[in-house]
Amino acid sequence: MPYDQTDRRNAIIVGGSLGGLFAANLLLRSGWDVTVLERVPDELAGRGAGIVTHPELLGALTAAGVEVDDDIGVTVHSRITLNSDGSIARSRPLTQTLTAWSKMFHVLRSALPDACYRSGAVVENVASFEDHAKVMLCDGTSLQADLVIAADGFRSNIRQKYLPDVQLQYAGYIAWRGLVDERDLSRKTWGTLFDKFGFCLPSGEQMLGYPVAGPGNSTQPGQRRYNFVWYRPAEETIALRHLLTDGMGKCHSNGIPPQLIRPDVLADMREAAHDLLSPQFAEVVDKTKLPLFQPIYDLKATRLVFDRVVLLGDAAFVARPHCGMGVTKAAGDAVQLAKSLASRKNIHEALADYEHHRLQFGGAIVEHARHLGAYMQAQLKDPLEREMAEKYRTPEAVMRETAVVPNL
Numbered sequence: 001m002p003y004d005q006t007d008r009r010n011a012i013i014v015g016g017s018l019g020g021l022f023a024a025n026l027l028l029r030s031g032w033d034v035t036v037l038e039r040v041p042d043e044l045a046g047r048g049a050g051i052v053t054h055p056e057l058l059g060a061l062t063a064a065g066v067e068v069d070d071d072i073g074v075t076v077h078s079r080i081t082l083n084s085d086g087s088i089a090r091s092r093p094l095t096q097t098l099t100a101w102s103k104m105f106h107v108l109r110s111a112l113p114d115a116c117y118r119s120g121a122v123v124e125n126v127a128s129f130e131d132h133a134k135v136m137l138c139d140g141t142s143l144q145a146d147l148v149i150a151a152d153g154f155r156s157n158i159r160q161k162y163l164p165d166v167q168l169q170y171a172g173y174i175a176w177r178g179l180v181d182e183r184d185l186s187r188k189t190w191g192t193l194f195d196k197f198g199f200c201l202p203s204g205e206q207m208l209g210y211p212v213a214g215p216g217n218s219t220q221p222g223q224r225r226y227n228f229v230w231y232r233p234a235e236e237t238i239a240l241r242h243l244l245t246d247g248m249g250k251c252h253s254n255g256i257p258p259q260l261i262r263p264d265v266l267a268d269m270r271e272a273a274h275d276l277l278s279p280q281f282a283e284v285v286d287k288t289k290l291p292l293f294q295p296i297y298d299l300k301a302t303r304l305v306f307d308r309v310v311l312l313g314d315a316a317f318v319a320r321p322h323c324g325m326g327v328t329k330a331a332g333d334a335v336q337l338a339k340s341l342a343s344r345k346n347i348h349e350a351l352a353d354y355e356h357h358r359l360q361f362g363g364a365i366v367e368h369a370r371h372l373g374a375y376m377q378a379q380l381k382d383p384l385e386r387e388m389a390e391k392y393r394t395p396e397a398v399m400r401e402t403a404v405v406p407n408l
Contacts, residue, residue, distance in 0.1 A: 019313025073099030
C-alpha cells in the first residue's frame with residue numbers, strides 16, 4: 001500500500017542538470033523536502049543542443065509539474081535521407097516533437113522553488129549510514145539527508161567512489177554538434193531540411209539534424225534553430241588525441257571546450273562536410289558559428305543503490321546518443337524512484353525496488369545504442385567487419401531505428 005508520510009523526509013540531489021531537476025520536482029510533489037546541489041556557479045540554461053522527446057518523457061514532465069503544450073518543442077511529421085548530391089534517397093512518415101536542452105532546463109527549473117536549488121555547491125564526498133546519508137562540500141560544510149541522489153552526469157564522481165572498476169568505454173568515434181539559426185539558412189536548404197528529421201549517410205559515418213527551439217527558447221517560425229549531430233570515426237591513441245589538443249599543446253582528455261578547438265581542426269571538419277555530405281548539410285555545418293565535438297562513450301553500472309545513495313540518469317548508465325533516450329531514461333529513472341519511495345515505508349526496500357526496475361532497462365538501452373552505432377565503430381576494424389556492418393546501415397534501417405523508443 002502507498003506510504004502515508006507523517007514526517008517529511010529530505011533528499012539531497014547532487015547535480016542540477018535535467019536528471020537532477022526531474023528527481024527534485026517529482027520528489028517535491030511526493031512530499032519530500034529537496035535540495036539540489038549544482039557545482040557550476042552560473043546558470044546552466046544556455047547549454048546543450050537538441051533533444052528528441054518520447055511519450056515517457058512528456059509524461060514525466062507533466063508529473064513534474066510542467067505544462068506540456070505545443071510550445072514544448074518543434075513537431076516534424078517525416079524523415080528523409082539525402083544523397084551526397086542533395087537529392088532525397090528515402091523518406092518515411094514519422095511524427096515527433098524535438099526540443100532543445102535549454103528549453104527543457106528552463107521549464108524544469110521554473111517548476112522548482114529557488115530555495116531548493118543551490119548553484120556553486122561543490123561536493124567533495126558523500127557517505128551513507130543506516131539511518132541517514134551525508135554530503136560534504138568543498139567549503140567545509142556538510143549536509144544530512146534521508147537520501148542522496150547522484151545525478152552528477154556521465155563522469156559521476158559518486159559512481160566512481162562506489163563503482164571504481166566501472167569505467168567509461170570509448171566507442172571509437174566522435175560526434176560533432178552545432179546549432180544554426182533558421183533565418184541564416186538559404187531558402188533551398190531550409191525547404192529541404194527544416195520541417196523534417198534529416199539524415200545523410202556517407203560511408204562509415206552518419207549525419208542527422210532536426211529543428212529545435214531558438215534563442216529565448218522560442219518555437220515560433222523564423223525564431224528557431226537547426227540542430228545537427230555528425231558521427232565520425234576517430235581512433236583513440238592518435239586521432240582523438242589530436243582533436244582534443246588545443247593551440248597551446250594541451251590535451252583536454254575529458255572534452256575540449258568549443259572555443260579551444262584549433263582552427264585547423266575546424267577547417268578540416270568543414271572541408272570534409274563539403275566532400276562527404278549533401279550540400280544542404282554542408283551549408284548547416286558552414287553556418288554553425290561555434291561547433292563542438294564530443295567523444296562517444298558508453299557505460300553500464302552493475303549496481304544503482306549503495307545504502308542511502310542512489311545513482312540516476314547518466315551517473316548510472318551512459319548510452320550512445322543514437323536512440324535519443326538519454327534524457328528520457330533519466331526522466332524514467334526519476335519517475336520510478338519517486339514511485340518506489342511513495343509505495344514503501346522502508347527506504348531500503350524502496351531503493352531495492354527502484355534498482356530492480358531500472359538496472360535491466362538501463363543496460364538494455366546501452367546495448368541497443370551500441371547496436372545502432374556498430375557500423376561507425378567498425379570503420380576502425382578490418383575490411384570484412386566494415387563490409388558486414390555496412391549491410392545493416394541502409395537508409396530504411398537508420399530512419400526506422402534512430403531516435404525512437406526501442407522494443408526492449
